[in-house]
Amino acid sequence: MSTDDQLIAVARAAREHAHAPFSKFRVGAALRAKSGRIFSGCNIENASYGLTLCAERVAIFKALSEGERPHEFEAIAILTDSDALTPPCGACRQIIWEFCGDVPVILANLQGKIERERSLNLLPRPFDSSHL
Numbered sequence: 001m002s003t004d005d006q007l008i009a010v011a012r013a014a015r016e017h018a019h020a021p022f023s024k025f026r027v028g029a030a031l032r033a034k035s036g037r038i039f040s041g042c043n044i045e046n047a048s049y050g051l052t053l054c055a056e057r058v059a060i061f062k063a064l065s066e067g068e069r070p071h072e073f074e075a076i077a078i079l080t081d082s083d084a085l086t087p088p089c090g091a092c093r094q095i096i097w098e099f100c101g102d103v104p105v106i107l108a109n110l111q112g113k114i115e116r117e118r119s120l121n122l123l124p125r126p127f128d129s130s131h132l
């Protein structure tokens with residue numbers, strides 16, 4: 001199994017834990033750190049909708065809270081059940097850039113469709129600490 005396929009499999013399993021009673025849109029994510037560890041995430045919605053957490057951010061924050069360091073990540077996968085593959089939302093693009101830098105973002109669905117995109121292509125001319 002390729003490393004991409006492995007990441008997609010972890011995202012698929014994480015999607016099973018999605019808490020999405022409002023949108024019914026279940027998302028799984030998986031993040032591979034340079035250490036070799038893989039961190040999963042799923043979306044977690046809230047009745048106060050704005051408090052919802054996307055799967056990508058859950059995976060990234062889990063990794064950081066478990067001791068992984070910023071910019072020590074290799075790739076992130078995002079998996080949904082939609083025909084048109086799901087790219088990360090704007091907030092997640094910012095977080096991916098901040099903590100992962102320019103990494104491959106693997107978009108996948110349950111039917112086996114896969115696309116690879118770089119995070120810098122998803123967020124051109126990003127704002128970050130270099131502007132402060």
Ligand code: THU
Nearest residue numbers: 023025027043054055087088089
């Ligand atoms: N969502 C994610 O978890 N990741 C994305 O990349 C897109 C959107 C979630 C947030 C919300 O729970 C649901 O999908 C619908 O927006």
